[in-house]
Amino acid sequence: MITLDDTQLYRITDVMQLLRLSRSLLYDQIRTGRLPSVKQGRARLITANGIRSYIALLENEASR
Template identity: 60%
Template structure:
């Protein structure tokens, strides 16, 4: 996938190894695998490797945003 960032074109990989996804999402290895097991973060297997797709990372961030918005609206009603 090619993305235009700050006036330049950069290749963005579609698949990330777990350590790369950990850096992108700023999560520990344990939390990454907990989220995968819970079905909140999708992954694929290629041979013995577990990979996280770029789409799965975007979807996971969107999920966190929706959950955050829901918490904020509940707090607003309680106040």
């Protein structure tokens, strides 16, 4: 099981497990700017802070 504090950068497959999102929905969130990401070579990576920001965004939207 992947936990958020294990590393600073997460692969797409790890974030899919953490957030319980499909690959296509995850890439859609990245493309629209809701989930910040970085590229390292050909790999798309998500920072731990990016994941926390995305969760905060979802919580904010849910409280409206």
